[in-house]
Amino acid sequence: MTTAAFGEPIARLEDPRLLTGQGRFLDDIGHQALAAAFVRSPHAHARIVDIDVSAAVDVEGLVAVYTHEDLDGRVGEPLPLLIPHAALTHGRTAYALAKDEVNHVGEPIVMVVATDRYVAEDVCDRIVVTYDFLPPVVGIEAARSAELLVHDDVPGNVSAHLVQSRGDVEAALAGAPHVLELDLDIERSASTPLEGKGVHARWDADDASLRVYTSTQASTSVRAALAARLELPLDRVEVIAPDVGGGFGVKIVHPWPEEVVVPWAAIRLGREVKWTEDRREHFVGATHERGQLQHVEVGFDDDGRLLGLDVTVWHDNGAYTPYGIIVPIVTTTQLLGPYKPEAYRAEFFSLYTNTVTVTPYRGAGRPQGCFAMERTMDAVAAYLGLDRTVVRERNFIRPDEMPYDHGLIFQDGRPLIYDSGDYPATLEKLKKLVGWDEFEAFRAEARAAGRRVGIGIACYVEGTGVGPYEGGWVKVETDGTVVAATGLTTQGQGHKTAFAQVVASELGVPVERVQVTTGDTRRFGYAVGTFASRAAVMSGNALASAARKVRDKALRIAGEALEADPRDLEIVDGVVRVVGSPPSAPGSSIPLATVAVLANPLRYAFDREAERATQFGGPVDYSKPPVAEGDSPGLEDTGYYSPPRSTFANGMHAAIVETDPDTAEITILRYCVVHDCGRLINPRIVEGQIHGGVAQGVGGALYERMVYDDAGQLLNASFMDFLMPYATEVPVVETDHLETPSPLNPLGIKGAGEAGVIPGSAVLASAISDAEGFAITRMPISPSDLFSLRLAQESR
Amino acid sequence: MKPAGFTYHRPATVDDAVAVLAEVNPAGKVLAGGQSLVPLLSMRLAAPEHLVDINRLSSLAYVRVGDDGGSVTVGALARHADVERDAAAYAVLPLLRDTLRHVAHPTIRNRGTTVGSIAHADPSGEMTAVLALLEGTVTLRSTGGERTVAARDFFTGPMSTCADAGELVTSVTFPVPEGRTGAVWTEVARRHGDYAVCGTGVVVTLDDDLRVAGARAAYISVAPEPVVIDLTEAVAGEMVDDADWPAAGRLAAGRLDPGDDIHATAAYRSHLAEVLTTRALREAAGRASVAA
Structure with a gap:
């Protein structure tokens, strides 16, 4: 049995189930359900002239075809701007099914419901949509030039324009001994979880209630949104996130x-209906992130201290803005990282394009901000001839x-x-881990062998644990x-x-005895x-708070049973006992399970x-009611946590790369991470989060891009x-930790989920620049890109 | 991503298979390992009316070294992994295993067939180029009988061959190069196991004095079909260490006219053709010089 819980690198309790195929993902649910499929726009920008379903209606197995005209009540309104x-x-937000106009390839126009997905797709193939083509706006340059508009009523394609500043940047730049300007470019990428989206819905007509399974990161909010859209009482809607194969x-x-x-x-059909997104749909029917152009002006003194930093960001928000402007806000605030320029100004324009909508993807704007800041730091160091870490x-x-x-407003x-x-x-710690000071010797050795190597560094600070709140509920069952x-x-x-480790530590029970449910609005x-x-x-x-309340109650009840002062009691391995007494000493201990019975x-x-x-079961004080006034039966309680503001984790990455002088192939030789997310609940899980984040960071830096052609087709x-x-492209990740507890929450923890991905493009651009001897300003970079950059350098 | 409807046939013998293909001609498509065809079906990029599954034709599941050790013949149901692991084939023609290691990933090689990839004629398929490089042959069966076609006549364009829809490719034969030779496959792919941005297989032949007597190379991903270039003129008569291998690389790149795509520019592909040719020829010559 595991007793020490918080802080232990125990193996994940869910893994045996997930690794042996016992997981229950969305598509594992509802095999008898009708299947939905969608006709999606093959055009980036067009008016819908006509939808002809006549060739489809006699397909055997077809149940229903719906277009926007069929969507009654609030279902036909634009989706919420969250x-x-x-x-x-x-x-601007889209309609659930396009009304009159489509603004990106992949926008759903018609929903088909049929006996199975094969039939549904056969029907989709036979539906003919006639379009009036409109010229598409593709790419940030086109959006910025605003020669064409995505939405007729949005001038300049600008959804949002925001300026935040501290100090007088203009004066700081004017007075700075040195000023540099950088133009930077980060391309689109996407979350691309292993499991796409999916929804299964079951209407219980007798109970007038709806149960929805959905592959979501926010089941309670889906529930509220559905109740509002479908005009159902909230307590008639249940939303459950089953096992979810990644979200990011x-x-x-x-x-x-x-x-x-x-x-x-x-509801309309009175039948179970299910839709499972396929991979091709996910690429054009979900959302992307990352695409930005950035202009940086930095003023600094002879020592490299930043006097003024002025950043302008042109952010590609795609066709719609359902998730607001979180991404560019995060970019322009988190860009500062661990640094304190004397004056700072950040301005962003969030721009519409006729491409898939942009919403947060792990890192949520930070990788772009980190890229801008860290490329700037390297530029300053190169200009002054100083070591980049100095x-x-x-x-x-x-x-x-x-x-x-910082004097700014966060997301x-x-x-x-x-x-x-x-x-x-x-x-x-990072310099030591990667051997920063010994690198030049390695470079010389490599150079003598005809090899080209470089080292890079990137730092970030990450606002984690944003509010408004979460809650937790803990209950001790009568079997313990x-x-x-x-x-x-x-x-x-x-x-x-x-979470089991948190609860187990607070309650004093073995971690294996704690069963945690997440994302189920019924619970x-x-x-x-x-x-x-x-x-x-x-x-x-929140769970720690709930568990503490349960613990207090357990000690009170046990104190009554043992005729001891609760302050003299402790819970060890699921047994309440007088502090320091030997296990199972008569009269001085009582199992938590028994306390739950009492x-x-x-x-x-x-x-x-x-x-x-039972009330007739044992010795009872008949002068008191069975449940005391103000008390409640059972050993359970609920706790909430609402932070005053975000808590800021930080980390630094260093990478050593080799670039092939002939083929321009880029190989990561070493990848080192030092990370501080406060107190660690489970170091092994944190390590895994970092590994996964680094894998996505490497993807964003060297491999992944969304290639749109001028017509707005995703190629x-x-x-x-x-x-x-693949695993073959992800380097071994060497890690070290610091633990600077957060003073903002009782457990002293900070978030760790996104950290690993943030500096990926920045650190690899730094390392490749170092290997090649010229600055990389655009990521991701492929061998073909590097080859072109080399040619451009040679012809300079 | 569900295929359109099709009629499924699963013949038990080669005769039955060609009979079905004849009967449904030209609406039939052969299913072997399915590693290319099934995704095409699922994305409805291909929608044949009839699918003829040859996975029961166990008589075609073989890798055979010719009696004289002069060739390796691969049957239509031999998986890539079977060819890769075949010790006898490796002994006479190590290029097969060396190249197959670059074909996708082990799970795909466990299902995908070498003959299937050749019949599919993807201009990025390594085994198409190896067959062309070695001047191999393709054997086809139909109800009308059997014919054998040289690789250079078999490939007619991207994803296009001289095979008729009523024909079944039953085997391919890779001749072992004669004389003192060394052969090498090399490629650059974006990720391990991906289709190459540029790939080349080369054979270098030395004479009894260890001078270069022949050099030729085949390429993938830089032409619509596997293209073989004779590079002997750049290096003929030279000792291995003295030969101007970069000149051969330049000669090769000059004869190729690759295109742009989303992964690489044409200029980069040309550059890779030159660099990879140079590297591969030098290594192949080294192998030839130590060959028995």
């Missing part, structure tokens, strides 16, 4: 068009300056104040099992293990969702435990041409 913002002056941000968006129309059809170190916020107020609408962190110590629930969802992070109705590296901070602290006086004996709990909408790195 996160409004004063700067988002021209927010894309599944925080809700309600998806399919999430609305599949349940709507299930310039960074000179600009760090010092530990004694914490908490550090949660609250002040951007770093709570804690020791950046100089992090850098020292502890059940716990939290409303946020899980997509493979190992939450059920980490816990108040929740926000899993995003922004918030689950451990938010639900971890906590719930019963009338009926339905099993052995209940027999002991690589498959895993054959969208190059996610």
